[in-house]
Amino acid sequence: MNSDLPVFGVAAEFEDPEKLLDAARYSKEQGYSALEAYTPYPIKELDEVIHTLNPVPAIVFVTGVLGSATAWSMQYYIAAIDYPINVGGRPLYSWPSFIVILFELTVLFASAGAFFGMLWVAGLPRLNHPVFNIESFAGASQDRFFLCIQARSHDFDSKAAAHVLERFDPIGVWEVENS
Amino acid sequence: MTAIEEKQRHAQRRLDPGREYPVITASETFATVTEQISSIVLTRKTPLFWWCGFGAGVTLLTCFGIAIVWLLGRGVGLFGINVPVAWGFAITNFVWWIGIGHAGTLISAILLLLRQSWRNSINRFAEAMTLFAVACAGMFPLLHLGRPWVFYWLLPYPNTMTVQPQFRSPLVWDVFAVSTYATVSLLFWYLGIIPDLATIRDRSTSRWKYGIYGVLALGWRGASRHWQFHETASLLLAGLATPLVLSVHTVVSFDFTIAILPGWHSTIFPPYFVAGAIFSGFAMVLVLCIPLRTVYGLHNVITKRHLDNCAKLMLATGLVLGYTYVIEPFTAWYSGDVYEMHVVANRAYGPLAWSYWLVIFCNVVAPQALWFKKIRVTPQPLFAVSVVVLIGMWLERYMIIVTSLNQDFLPSSWANFIATLVDNATLYGSMGLFIVLFFLFIRFLPMISMYEVRELLPYSKPGGGTVK
Numbered sequence: 001m002n003s004d005l006p007v008f009g010v011a012a013e014f015e016d017p018e019k020l021l022d023a024a025r026y027s028k029e030q031g032y033s034a035l036e037a038y039t040p041y042p043i044k045e046l047d048e049v050i051h052t053l054n055p056v057p058a059i060v061f062v063t064g065v066l067g068s069a070t071a072w073s074m075q076y077y078i079a080a081i082d083y084p085i086n087v088g089g090r091p092l093y094s095w096p097s098f099i100v101i102l103f104e105l106t107v108l109f110a111s112a113g114a115f116f117g118m119l120w121v122a123g124l125p126r127l128n129h130p131v132f133n134i135e136s137f138a139g140a141s142q143d144r145f146f147l148c149i150q151a152r153s154h155d156f157d158s159k160a161a162a163h164v165l166e167r168f169d170p171i172g173v174w175e176v177e178n179s
Numbered sequence: 180m181t182a183i184e185e186k187q188r189h190a191q192r193r194l195d196p197g198r199e200y201p202v203i204t205a206s207e208t209f210a211t212v213t214e215q216i217s218s219i220v221l222t223r224k225t226p227l228f229w230w231c232g233f234g235a236g237v238t239l240l241t242c243f244g245i246a247i248v249w250l251l252g253r254g255v256g257l258f259g260i261n262v263p264v265a266w267g268f269a270i271t272n273f274v275w276w277i278g279i280g281h282a283g284t285l286i287s288a289i290l291l292l293l294r295q296s297w298r299n300s301i302n303r304f305a306e307a308m309t310l311f312a313v314a315c316a317g318m319f320p321l322l323h324l325g326r327p328w329v330f331y332w333l334l335p336y337p338n339t340m341t342v343q344p345q346f347r348s349p350l351v352w353d354v355f356a357v358s359t360y361a362t363v364s365l366l367f368w369y370l371g372i373i374p375d376l377a378t379i380r381d382r383s384t385s386r387w388k389y390g391i392y393g394v395l396a397l398g399w400r401g402a403s404r405h406w407q408f409h410e411t412a413s414l415l416l417a418g419l420a421t422p423l424v425l426s427v428h429t430v431v432s433f434d435f436t437i438a439i440l441p442g443w444h445s446t447i448f449p450p451y452f453v454a455g456a457i458f459s460g461f462a463m464v465l466v467l468c469i470p471l472r473t474v475y476g477l478h479n480v481i482t483k484r485h486l487d488n489c490a491k492l493m494l495a496t497g498l499v500l501g502y503t504y505v506i507e508p509f510t511a512w513y514s515g516d517v518y519e520m521h522v523v524a525n526r527a528y529g530p531l532a533w534s535y536w537l538v539i540f541c542n543v544v545a546p547q548a549l550w551f552k553k554i555r556v557t558p559q560p561l562f563a564v565s566v567v568v569l570i571g572m573w574l575e576r577y578m579i580i581v582t583s584l585n586q587d588f589l590p591s592s593w594a595n596f597i598a599t600l601v602d603n604a605t606l607y608g609s610m611g612l613f614i615v616l617f618f619l620f621i622r623f624l625p626m627i628s629m630y631e632v633r634e635l636l637p638y639s640k641p642g643g644g645t646v647k
Contacts, residue, residue: 017639040209040378041633042406044640052404056411060419075346078335083343090347100352100430107423108359111416115366118412122405125397132400138381140401141374143209 008130008178009034009150010158012165013139017043020145023168024049027149030164034150038131038140059117060110067109071102133177148176200487200556202297203635204479212480212636216627217382219475225622228474233618239611246604247322255325257601263592264584268602269323271576272609274431275459276316277357278452278572280364281424282460283309285492287367288420291413297488299631300480303375304471304621305464306368311616312463313361315609320353322605349433356430363423367416370409373399375625428456435579442522442583445510447503454499458542459572461493462565469562471621480632483556490555493568497546504543518588526582530595534578541571 014020020037027035028049035050037043079085080092119125131137131148140146149161162173203212250257260267283305290298321327333354335344344351376396383389399405432452435443465486472481511519526535545567554560581596620626633639 037403038401039403039406040213040401041374041630041639042410043403046403047407050403052407054407054411056408057415060412060415074335078343079346083341085345087347094347097347100349100426100433101346101355103422103426104352104355104359104430107419107426108362111363111366111419114412114415114419115370118370118408119397122402122408124399124405125394127393127398129398129400137400141378141381141399142213 006178007151007158008133008176009148009153009156010161010165010173011131011134011146011148011176012162012168012170012173013134013136014145014147014168014170015143017145019168019170020147021045021049023147023165023170026167027147027161027164031155032149032153032161032164034153036131036148036150038137038146038148040139040141040143040145055121056114056118059121060113063113063117064106064110067106068102070109071105072098075101130176130178134174136172144171151178200482200484202482202484203300203632204482205637207479207636209633209636209639212632213378213382213629215477215480216625216629216632217379219621220379220623220625221382221384221388226474228470229618229622232614233622236611236614236618239608240615241611242604243608243611246601246608250322250601250605251327255323257599258323259597259599259602261594263587263594264581264596266323266580266584267596268577268598268606269319270434271573271580272606273316273319273323274452274576275573276312276319276609276613277360277431278428278456278459278576279463279569280309280312280316280360280460281428281453281456282464282492283307283312284360284364284367284420284424285457285460286464287371288417288424291417292421296635297484299635300627301464301468301485301489302631303368303371303628304467304626306364306371307617307620307624307626308460308463308467309364310361310368311613311620312460313357313364314616315613317357317361318609318612319605320357349430349437352430353434356427360423360427363416363420367413367420370412370416371628371631372624373397374401374409374630375628377401378629379625425453428452435583440583440587441511441516441518442526442579445507447506447510451500451503451507454496454503455542455572455575458493458496458500459569461489461496462568462572465489465493465561465565466569467617469558469565471626473558475621477627480627486558486561487552487555490549490561490564493565494546494549497542497549497568501543504539521586522583525586526578529582529586531578531582531585534574535582538571538575538578541567542575545571 012023014023017039020039021043024035024037024046037046037050039046075098076093079094079098084092086092131140131146134146136144137146147165149156149165151158153161158175162175165173258267258269260269286298286305287302287309291302321330324330333344333351344354373396376392377399380389380392380396383392429449429452432448436445436448438444468481468485468489472478508523511523514520526532545564548554548560548564554564585595586593
């Protein structure tokens, strides 16, 4: 995405989640629309600042319904049409005994939907990303908090963005190359 | 101290009556927990304990391998099974192992939904325990098939034999339940471990490790949008796994209860099996975490609080189990059915009476020790009670299976079950499989969820912090 831009954005490293949150709020107020934070654990309060459309529940619902439909139609087709067995005169379409597999396949499909759907909407697996160009980015999975104002923000200017981030006492501020 | 902090401290004091042990030691920081947990994988010398345990596991696994090869070559006649006792150790082991897995899902899914944050530090290895227990469990129905190489006949697929599975049979339900459980447990576990694999990648000490953990981490970079998707997916998976875990042992109990055999044909079986499963699972969690916290010095993240809570859950599920032990003979007596009453008598006074009374001792009498807080928080007696419970739960399944079969409706066909060498080799061998998988896990993957432990730290939440 945006590989035509010379820089990916401007990133700052913080030691304290609170400062990250303040910086994110302030940057948003300043009109920077494309923000992303990189944190070693989920921070609930950030969700309000860096808002995103979350399609995971919808994916899980659809795959779950698909699982139910698959289970029911498979059992109906096999038990009543493809391989009918008369067990003591019981109806071929004996739906109460189909419930268990209906439930199991619903859960199976929905869980696969949750896992692969989450990866898909997150664009993972993706082993390369511009933010990995930040020298100290390894800290983002340990004890450091990064905020990146992306270049695709409206009216982006590296110097101005860096100035905004510097107000919050970061450990460092870098321009992130887009490569 | 600011006003808000004062308020929070006050709230905490009210919630926490001061008698509770902390979930995590107060002196920890993001850096210390990350270092402590990732160093086990990356830098620390592998302790002698690991080599001994792994060696023992490999030895037992070798026995398992030999037994399996022998079994495949000669057939299931090598088991002690025959008519009337056609289900022996294999099904006992299956039910025992799959039950053990249930506590892992309970910790990772149900306690997540209930916002029990203390689970954060034990959920990773409990979930791994589930995976490996299900792997062990899955071996047994396959070995018991007689011709395991055509196991795929269990699944519905278009075939030239023009036959299909019988969906009215609980044995077919079981195939779907167990395979779904294994898959969902794997997905849930992997979803949780992705951020920690990224931590291991970022701390890796060689290019090899960087490459391997980097690929396994799928390029996770901790973006806040990704965390939102991750959290949603985790919660939804937890919501799906919660009814699933209850359904799996229910379906396992259907294998018994839908058969019209006295002693099996009972409506109490589903809750009875689920309670027993969670009971034995918590015993296994304790058997695993008590040595681990000592060997790897994890007392700061697996505290007495965790031991205490697991022991309480074990006691509670043990009491449910005790209740069903009382209700079972009552139902038999109340039914007025001579065959039902005979099974009760056969269990208590028949050839397997020793197993019945041992079950009562291990699963009902021994756990009563857990009423005492001193025992719940002292590792050694708690470990001993857990081992007793694991033995008791295995015997319970053995007792349920054999005593309903060995004296059936026709006295002329009564016979006892005698376990063979292969029976024993597969039981202990499957423990070897479990030990090998678990030891590989604790050596090569972060056994405690680092990102969830970070969330337990007091200043992880902006606004509630001590760092200013």
